[in-house]
Amino acid sequence: MGIGRIIRDALSFGDLSRAERLGIALFLVAMAVFPFAVKSGFGRAVAVQFLLYATLGLSWNFIGGYGGQIDLGGAKNVGFGAYGVALPMLWWNAPFWVGLPIGVAAAVLESLVLGLALLRLRGHYFAIGTLAVALVWQELFTFWRWTNGARGVLLPLKPTPDFLYMQFGPVGFHYAALFLFVLSLCWLNWFRKSKLGYELRAIREDEDAAASLGIDVLAAKLKAYCISAAVAAAAGAFYAVYYGYIDPASVMHMDLSVMIAMTAMIGGAGVLWGPVVGAAVLIPLDRYLGAWLGGDALGIDFVIYALIIMLVAAYQPKGVWGIIESLAPARSAQRNEWRDA
Amino acid sequence: MLLEAKRIVKRFGGLVANDGVDLSVDEGEIIGLIGPNGAGKTTLFNCITGFLRPEAGTIVFDGTDITGWPPHRVTRRGIARTFQLVRNMDGLTIEENVMIGALARTNHPDEARRVARSVLELVGLDRAAHRYPGEMPLAVQKQMELARALATRPRLVMLDEVASGLSPEEMEEFAELVRRIHQERRVAFVVIEHVMEFVLPLSHRVLVLSGGKPIAEGTPEEVTRNPAVIEAYLGESHAASR
Amino acid sequence: MSVFLEVSIQGVLMGLTYALLALGLTVIFGVMDMVNFAHGEFLMIGMYAAYLTAAHVFPDPLVGVPVAGLIGLVLGALSYRLLVRRLLQGPTIAQIFGTFGLMLFLRYGALAVFGPNLRSAPGGLVVGQRLVLGGLVLDGAKVTAAAGSALLFALIYWFLQRTRVGLGLRATAAHREAARYMGVDTDAMNSIGWAIGGATAGMAGALLVNFYYVSPTVGMVFAMITFTTVALGGFGSVPGAFVAGIIVGVVEAVTAQYFSPQLKLAVIYLVFFLVVLLRPHGLLGAR
Numbered sequence: 001m002g003i004g005r006i007i008r009d010a011l012s013f014g015d016l017s018r019a020e021r022l023g024i025a026l027f028l029v030a031m032a033v034f035p036f037a038v039k040s041g042f043g044r045a046v047a048v049q050f051l052l053y054a055t056l057g058l059s060w061n062f063i064g065g066y067g068g069q070i071d072l073g074g075a076k077n078v079g080f081g082a083y084g085v086a087l088p089m090l091w092w093n094a095p096f097w098v099g100l101p102i103g104v105a106a107a108v109l110e111s112l113v114l115g116l117a118l119l120r121l122r123g124h125y126f127a128i129g130t131l132a133v134a135l136v137w138q139e140l141f142t143f144w145r146w147t148n149g150a151r152g153v154l155l156p157l158k159p160t161p162d163f164l165y166m167q168f169g170p171v172g173f174h175y176a177a178l179f180l181f182v183l184s185l186c187w188l189n190w191f192r193k194s195k196l197g198y199e200l201r202a203i204r205e206d207e208d209a210a211a212s213l214g215i216d217v218l219a220a221k222l223k224a225y226c227i228s229a230a231v232a233a234a235a236g237a238f239y240a241v242y243y244g245y246i247d248p249a250s251v252m253h254m255d256l257s258v259m260i261a262m263t264a265m266i267g268g269a270g271v272l273w274g275p276v277v278g279a280a281v282l283i284p285l286d287r288y289l290g291a292w293l294g295g296d297a298l299g300i301d302f303v304i305y306a307l308i309i310m311l312v313a314a315y316q317p318k319g320v321w322g323i324i325e326s327l328a329p330a331r332s333a334q335r336n337e338w339r340d341a
Numbered sequence: 342m343l344l345e346a347k348r349i350v351k352r353f354g355g356l357v358a359n360d361g362v363d364l365s366v367d368e369g370e371i372i373g374l375i376g377p378n379g380a381g382k383t384t385l386f387n388c389i390t391g392f393l394r395p396e397a398g399t400i401v402f403d404g405t406d407i408t409g410w411p412p413h414r415v416t417r418r419g420i421a422r423t424f425q426l427v428r429n430m431d432g433l434t435i436e437e438n439v440m441i442g443a444l445a446r447t448n449h450p451d452e453a454r455r456v457a458r459s460v461l462e463l464v465g466l467d468r469a470a471h472r473y474p475g476e477m478p479l480a481v482q483k484q485m486e487l488a489r490a491l492a493t494r495p496r497l498v499m500l501d502e503v504a505s506g507l508s509p510e511e512m513e514e515f516a517e518l519v520r521r522i523h524q525e526r527r528v529a530f531v532v533i534e535h536v537m538e539f540v541l542p543l544s545h546r547v548l549v550l551s552g553g554k555p556i557a558e559g560t561p562e563e564v565t566r567n568p569a570v571i572e573a574y575l576g577e578s579h580a581a582s583r
Numbered sequence: 584m585s586v587f588l589e590v591s592i593q594g595v596l597m598g599l600t601y602a603l604l605a606l607g608l609t610v611i612f613g614v615m616d617m618v619n620f621a622h623g624e625f626l627m628i629g630m631y632a633a634y635l636t637a638a639h640v641f642p643d644p645l646v647g648v649p650v651a652g653l654i655g656l657v658l659g660a661l662s663y664r665l666l667v668r669r670l671l672q673g674p675t676i677a678q679i680f681g682t683f684g685l686m687l688f689l690r691y692g693a694l695a696v697f698g699p700n701l702r703s704a705p706g707g708l709v710v711g712q713r714l715v716l717g718g719l720v721l722d723g724a725k726v727t728a729a730a731g732s733a734l735l736f737a738l739i740y741w742f743l744q745r746t747r748v749g750l751g752l753r754a755t756a757a758h759r760e761a762a763r764y765m766g767v768d769t770d771a772m773n774s775i776g777w778a779i780g781g782a783t784a785g786m787a788g789a790l791l792v793n794f795y796y797v798s799p800t801v802g803m804v805f806a807m808i809t810f811t812t813v814a815l816g817g818f819g820s821v822p823g824a825f826v827a828g829i830i831v832g833v834v835e836a837v838t839a840q841y842f843s844p845q846l847k848l849a850v851i852y853l854v855f856f857l858v859v860l861l862r863p864h865g866l867l868g869a870r
Contacts, residue, residue, distance in 0.1 A: 070679045117860050123675045124618040125859055127683075128810050132852040135807060139849045195448050202441040205430030212390065212424070214416035214445025214493050254803070258687065265680055270432075299694030299799070302687055309684030314669040317677035 010190035016272075024273065031178055035171040042291070044170045048242065050283040051177035052235055057263030057275025058184045059231035063224045064261060065270035066197055068204025069119070070127040073134030074260035077229045079141065079252035080107035081236025086153040086246050087146075089165070093156065096166040100237045107233035111226045119221040122207065131254070138252040152247025155240060166241040173242055180238055184231050185273070191227070192272060200224050204270070232260070255302070262305060266312055268321025277320045342401075343368045343529055344389070344420070344497055349398035351384050358384040359395070360553040364531070366497060371523060371530045373544030373561070375537070377573055380550040382533045383425060386499055390422045391415040403496065417445055421490035422499040425533075427482045429474035435485050436461065436470040442492030456492055463525070464488045464518060480511040484518065491522065497529045498522075504539040512539050519543060541565070549573070589719060590840045591833050596721070596729040598832020603732040603787045604805060605812035605824035606739055607780035613756035613819030614776035615671070620682040621662065623806025624689035625781045629655050629788025630797040631693065634702055637792070643707035644792040648731065651789035652782045659781020663774050671773075686802070693799035701796040710793050724793035731790045739783060740821060748775060756819060804848065808835070811855035 013021050034047050056074065064071050084103020088094035118129045141147045161168040166176065191197045199220040202210040211217050240246050250256070259282070267278025282305070289301050316322045344366040351359040358381040366372050374382050387393040389400055391412035400408045407415055416422075421442070430438050436457050443456035461467045464484050474482050483503050490498050500519075504512045516539055522528055534540035541547070541561040549557040549564055551573040557564050564570055608622045619625075632654045633647025640646070662685060670681035704710055712723030743749035754762040755772040763769050795801075812831045816823025831851060838850040 068676060070676055072679075072683070117856065121859055124679060125814075127679050128618060128814075129856065129859060132807060132810070132855050135803075136849045136852045139845070143843070143845045143849075193450060195444050195450055195453075198437070198441060198444055198450060198453075201433060201437075202430055205432050206428050208392065208412075209424070209428040209430060210441065211412040212392075212416060212422050213442045213489060214413050215441070216411075216413045258683070261680075265676070269676060298699060299691035302691035303695055306684045306686075306688035306691060309680055310666055310688065313673065313677040313681035313684060314666060317673045317680075 006190055009193050010186040013189065015193070020273075027276070028182070031181075035174045041170065042287075044174060046284055046287045048170070048173050048177045049287065050279050051174075051181045052239060052242070053259065053263050053283050054276045054279035055177075055181045055184045055235045056232055056260045057267065057279050058181075058188050059228050059235065060260050060264045061188055061270065061272075061275055062191060062200075062228040062231070063221070064228075065264050065268075065274065066192060066204065067200040067221060067224050068270070069221060069225070070123075070261065071130045071225075071228070072127050072254075072257050072261060073130035073132075074228075074232055075252050075254065075256035076134040076137045077107040077111070077232035078236035078239060078256060078260075079137060079246075079248065080104075080110065080229075081233030081238075082240040082246045082251040083141070083147060083153070084233065085237040085240045086155055089155055090148075090153055095164040096237065096241055097164065099240075100234065103237050104230050104233045107229040107236075108226045111229035112222065115222050115225045116218075119218055119225060131257070134252065134257055135254065138248050138254075141248040141252055147248075150247060150249070152245060152250070153240075155244045155246075157244065166238070177238060177242075180234060184234075185276075187227070187231065189272060191224075196220060196223055201270070258305075262309060266308060266319050268319035271319075271321045274319060274321050281320065342366070343370075343403055344531075345401045346385070346389055347399050347401075349385060349388050349400070350396045351381075351388055351393060352396060357553050359388065361398070362550065362553070362555055364389075364548060366529050366531060368496075369523070369527045369529050371519070371532065371543055371545050373540040373547040374531055374533045374550065375535070375540060375547060375564075376550035376556075379552075380573075381553040382550055383501060384553075385550070386422065386501055386531075386533065389415075390420060390499060413445075416493050416495070419494075419496040420499065421493045421495035421497070423483070423486040423490055423501055423503060425501045425505075427474075427479070427486055429482055429485070431473060431475040433473075434471050435466060435474055435477070435481075435488075438474060438485055439488045439492045442489040445493040453492075457488075460488045460492045463491070463522065479506050480508075480515070483507070483515065487518070487522075491526070491528070495528060497531065499531045499533075501533045502535060503532070504534055504536045509538075512536065515539075516543050537565075586840070587837075590836045592719065592721070593725070594833035594836030595829050596725045596832070597836065598829035599729040599732040599736070600787050600790060600828075601808055601812050601831050602825045602828025603736050603783055604809045605816060605828050606736055606821060607783035607787075608809050609813050609816065609819055609821060609824045610739075610743075610752070611776050611780045612813065613821075614752055615755075615759075615773050617667070617671075617678055618682070618810070619777075619780060620679070620806070621686040621689055622780065622784055622809055623802030623804070624686050624693075625655050625658060625784035625802075626788040626791075626805050627693060627797070627799065627802035628658060628689060629785030630792050630795075630801065631697060631788075632785065633789030633792040634704060634797050637704050637707060642705060644704045644710070644789060645708060645727070647792065648786050648789040651785040653785075655781035655783070655785020655788075656778045657781070658785070659777040659779070660774050662781070663777035667777065668770070668773070686806075690799055690802060697799060699799065701798045703796045704792050707793060722794055728790035728793055732787060735783065735786055736825060739779065743821060748772075752776060807848065807855075808851055811851050811858070814855050815858045 013024060035044060038044055060074055063069050081103035084106055085096055085099030088099045088102060114133055118126060121129050142150045158165050158167045161172060199215045202215055203217055203220060207217055236251060239251060263278035263282055264275040266281060268274030286301055293300055312319055342365050346364040349359045349362045362385055376382055388395040391410050394409050399406060402418060402420060407418060439457035439460055440453040443453035447453050461470055464487060466484055466488060469481060474485055503515060519530060532540055544561055547561050547564045548555060549570050556569045556573060557567040608619060611619050629651035632651040633644040636647035636650050637644040666681060666685060670678045709723045709727040714721040714723045714726055743752060751767045751772050754767050755769050759769055808831060812827045816827030834854060835847045835851055838847040
């Protein structure tokens with residue numbers, strides 16, 4: 001497959017409906033002008049976090065949404081990405097751009113090796129397996145001394161904005177996050193139209209039928225699992241420089257894994273911009289809830305998420321996207337008839 | 342010989358599902374595989390298509406020993422199958438379902454779509470291409486499953502009880518479809534079937550299994566006259582009436 | 584007495600409670616092919632029930648055992664009636680997220696209600712008691728928990744093997760459709776399965792309170808241990824849950840003694856990982 005073709009597929013949204021294309025265009029424009037329209041530090045921080053979680057949700061969609069493999073251990077990849085940047089920076093003052101490939105490579109390598117085992121598991125077993133693996137990594141990163149253990153890593157601060165170390169003001173971070181997000185969106189856009197994307201969807205529907213149609217189920221899952229890890233690790237690398245401090249409890253915690261899977265699930269798993277919708281619901285809710293409740297009402301935010309998850313799972317497993325779809329059933333039917341003619 | 346399975350043995354715990362079964366299929370042949378419930382027909386299918394690993398015996402397809410190969414490799418080598426209970430991919434349209442099959446032979450989804458369209462036309466489902474299989478009648482789902490199998494460009498298709506659940510008219514239509522595909526594409530078929538009205542007129546040759554063992558083999562006429570076969574089937578209906 | 588033997592005995596004691604915990608999870612799995620992610624949280628609720636009973640009603644967590652069992656029973660049955668029954672109509676992804684959501688709900692609900700602080704039982708008949716057997720010094724609370732767990736395990740086992748309802752549960756687990764044709768109310772069996780799961784987890788929690796702290800997040804630790812145990816024993820296998828519980832208990836104790844207490848969870852997860860890879864149906868499973 002030629003590189004030109006890949007780029008064309010990644011950038012083309014031609015198969016989506018006009019309303020969807022219009023939505024994506026408006027959204028990207030809004031994100032591009034956001035730092036000029038919103039001056040409040042809080043609002044800008046919410047936007048960056050939204051882009052970060054949307055990217056993580058997109059990363060989950062490769063294996064979880066399109067592939068139907070419920071990965072509950074996404075945080076480990078974020079952790080690898082974050083530590084990949086933070087530790088070399090701490091030890092050798094290595095720039096972000098040196099740490100990024102280290103973190104991504106570590107996440108991909110780990111996913112490749114453990115994926116060989118994990119991806120043989122189906123359904124619930126896979127979900128528990130990923131949960132267990134992520135918990136082990138969190139334990140190890142807390143236990144080990146070379147990772148600074150539970151104390152975490154405080155990244156050395158640069159006095160002036162510095163592209164090499166990815167340290168800038170809020171506006172710079174916004175565009176960096178937006179860049180990463182758009183890159184991930186394009187990658188997922190290519191993926192869903194690619195052979196691999198079709199294979200993963202077939203596997204989600206029925207593994208045995210997929211195998212009977214010539215799909216190497218394990219190999220296909222493994223590829224998607226590694227892509228997912230790479231995207232999440234890149235987001236993790238960004239997380240490290242954005243917050244300037246990481247520890248196992250923040251970048252490797254189960255709650256983060258949950259948030260990642262949830263953004264995709266609530267928005268619409270296996271839909272290109274489902275995670276974007278999910279993050280748009282969850283992150284502002286989370287931040288404003290946090291600001292409103294203050295530090296007193298511990299856990300209330302997650303109680304509310306939990307209620308949302310249970311409601312979505314019980315009544316609308318397709319998420320917000322499913323609700324939108326059910327509101328406009330006539331449109332898709334019409335489209336089908338045109339195609340038939 | 343296109344397919345030659347020899348002395349296949351498969352046990353589940355104490356139960357011997359296949360006890361030294363032979364099955365050979367010639368290029369472009371239609372073989373009926375019949376036998377009472379629990380005779381080991383589907384087990385034999387699963388052994389050949391890689392879903393089960395036989396404990397003993399060899400399977401040679403087109404000169405290659407494929408014993409113990411995983412399903413996807415068997416399919417890519419040229420054996421496609423359908424399932425006893427239809428296994429739609431309900432989240433994918435009928436066209437996409439068939440595309441999945443076509444992707445066994447190409448890396449380009451666009452090319453796969455073209456193949457899918459032509460196969461859908463062949464089985465007469467082109468009008469339903471953008472519908473979802475779950476919303477279609479069973480007969481259509483079974484046709485789609487056959488189309489999906491054909492899209493992998495097989496030389497041998499193994500059908501597992503395609504006629505069950507179909508009305509007599511639909512069954513007749515399906516038999517016609519199999520004959521047409523057989524003629525147009527020179528594909529060989531192995532057909533597991535309970536419904537004799539469907540399988541006997543369709544088959545060139547029939548293999549009868551009972552209790553995991555082959556008990557008869559021959560033309561449809563020979564087999565229906567074979568006392569051992571009558572015994573096996575009578576035994577079943579006898580048992581069922583109790 | 585050798586250290587290894589002593590450590591192993593400690594492990595067996597803990598393992599009996601793990602076996603009881605695994606029993607509840609494995610019954611639910613057996614009956615309806617579903618993993619209850621909230622199992623650890625049922626345990627946590629049981630622990631709080633026993634702790635609060637001890638703190639406010641009668642100063643002994645053992646009195647809380649039946650209370651916790653009852654609360655767990657109601658919690659399990661309600662979870663099924665209000666949530667799980669609906670989840671069953673959806674895809675697997677909905678089932679996983681659904682009980683996962685329940686887990687988060689109970690966990691963070693407890694955090695909101697009880698706060699993040701660790702609490703432990705103020706005292707009780709067996710709390711802090713030492714039991715000296717020859718050269719062996721045991722914690723009386725652990726021995727009590729182990730004995731209680733073994734007793735409850737035996738009781739549930741008897742219930743499954745010897746009663747009509749138990750037969751219905753086993754029939755549903757063996758073949759749901761066939762059981763339904765035979766007149767078994769499989770929906771009621773699901774309910775009962777969840778009630779048993781909740782009750783056993785709750786009572787295990789109450790027994791643990793005699794020597795283990797309570798916190799809103801304590802469920803996760805035990806949930807992962809329980810998943811490991813169930814995987815090791817074979818999903819759906821009751822005798823497997825018993826044997827595997829003891830194995831996991833011993834592995835945990837030995838790791839803590841010879842490597843590091845901080846690594847014991849990592850090793851248990853590793854066991855889980857190896858088991859699902861090498862023996863996907865568990866040690867005693869034969870599917």
